[in-house]
Amino acid sequence: MTKDLYPAERITRVREATAAAGLDALLLTPGPDLRYVTGYDAIQLERLTCLVVPPGEEPFLVVPRLELPAAQASPAGALGVELVPWDETDDPYALVAGRLGRPAQVGVADRMWAMMSLRFRAAMPNAEQLAAGTVMRELRMRKSAAEVEALREAGAAIDRVHAIVPGLLRAGRTENEVARDISEAIVAEGHHTVDFVIVASGPNAASPHHEVSDRALRAGDVVVVDVGGTMPSGYCSDCTRTYAIGEPPADFAVYYEVLRQAQEASCARVAPGVTPESVDAAAREPINEAGYGEWFFHRTGHGIGLETHEHPYIVSGNTEPLEPGMAFSVEPGIYPGAHGARIEDIVVCTAGGGERLNNVDRSLIVVDA
């Protein structure tokens, strides 16, 4: 599984892409880019760990000496990449600069901490820094079959969590109490980490990124539950369903049905050659037509893989056509203020159209108050 997900030849493709971009080196600190290239799930700390990829020479991995055994034991150790340990009183930035000579342009990992990119700038004052993401995203957004399978497993795991959510919701329980149970379920269903748990009830449901509060659920509430985690494979899940505690307000039931059809239409639009902005429009048009457009004020979705949010973004202005292997959320929402709703599935583009990786019931689930 690990070998399929993180094949050894990937580093060759990264070197080729780095050369094609005209960069003299890629500098990848712990995070999704480093993991994608090497399989190494390194800890991000103040001590520098950095994979250096100069396209014309062999890559090397700079690691604090106390991380050396962990790096050797990681998939990176099996790649044959040279490991370069540094000691507590060494300057690892000078070490990298010394080996690179005088690079004109280097790509730094999108998620590198600024304190590190500033240290690299001081150590290599003549090297222009560019976002490594421009190189990495072209590779990362086209998922291999093994990566799609890892996302499918993540989708099934979070579907199992949503399947038990109705049993956790009842009037009197607080959002925090429900969230704690959901966190446990995310781990119990096979995730390595809990990444986010949004339980947004009543008026909180109208705030798309409300997390949790001490608000107690009440009869007549609608509850937006948006949850996700990272699997041991490194791949992420993300799925939203909206629930009602007893009979929901009449106006809610009307726009929930509009939303459900909009989400359906957006998923149905997915196919190779279709643009992300067209998938966004497919969700937006029926919501606009029904008069709820002003209450759908975020993009329709985001790519997903080793990060919960990555390319491609399903947003107006993104005209780069979809290709098989691209995976992203389709998650329109309507948030009029007194309450709100969102429905979210992860969808992968295949030769034959979109395949949803979340399949738990999308109709409004009404639980007993």
Place this chain on the structure above:
Amino acid sequence: MTKDLYPAERITRVREATAAAGLDALLLTPGPDLRYVTGYDAIQLERLTCLVVPPGEEPFLVVPRLELPAAQASPAGALGVELVPWDETDDPYALVAGRLGRPAQVGVADRMWAMMSLRFRAAMPNAEQLAAGTVMRELRMRKSAAEVEALREAGAAIDRVHAIVPGLLRAGRTENEVARDISEAIVAEGHHTVDFVIVASGPNAASPHHEVSDRALRAGDVVVVDVGGTMPSGYCSDCTRTYAIGEPPADFAVYYEVLRQAQEASCARVAPGVTPESVDAAAREPINEAGYGEWFFHRTGHGIGLETHEHPYIVSGNTEPLEPGMAFSVEPGIYPGAHGARIEDIVVCTAGGGERLNNVDRSLIVVDA
């Protein structure tokens, strides 16, 4: 509690420190700096959220429109800081640049993602970027009484986790199985998140940052357990104890006692005016004298607060004298290869000397095999 931990006047002190450092603005994206200044525990995502602190003018918080309700509901909303929402198709970097005019020097949060600092550079090409940490660390490393109390609560919570660890260790269980139980206990004992769980048994104990594996514990193993999490307050815990499964190797028992005395001596050295390198030396000297110096190859400790690792670092070369309110780990280790040991407490410098915030038994705990 929140008000004491995140007092409203803190933003005034940050403005003064920014002015004193000669910076035209501080740019703080989600992370410990933003939380320290405002109490806002914002999500770090690809959409820009940024507190802008120009010393001579009112600070403002740039937020994606869909985060606006969450920002308003956060402690930042009560500070009276202007909230500046931006829409999905706006350029928030240009928005910040437009309001700042032509700054010569800006401080960027140490943990800002490089993709964001590069976007700020493009939007403000004439502004030199410096690490905001040089300003922030002077404030953050001197803990208030409320912050020390929050660290004390975190220390007590992780002590309760270590108190149950002996019951989780027995021959035949894997490191992964033990780690899963410890993760549950970290949350059950009051942490908001599990930050790291190191269960390093047998030869893995000789790798200071080994995390976990499928290795099954055996009779005669020693097991280094280094665990920590973040409390709802935002403050972190971090504590290491070393356990033995049945009778440990004879050579181990000898150096464990050396280590225990070294850790004791290092904690005893803590007092106002003493340098971190002297605290480091107090741990290192007895270990060197006993002939184990080459196996203690990391610094003695790191500061702790809203981050697990922050200033002050307890390391050779750090001569900035300790002051009351500084809090840090004291965690010497000895790792000869076949096994290893580490003992770690969080210590806060008080007027009267060091106060340990971890108090669970430091003697070698031998559990039945």
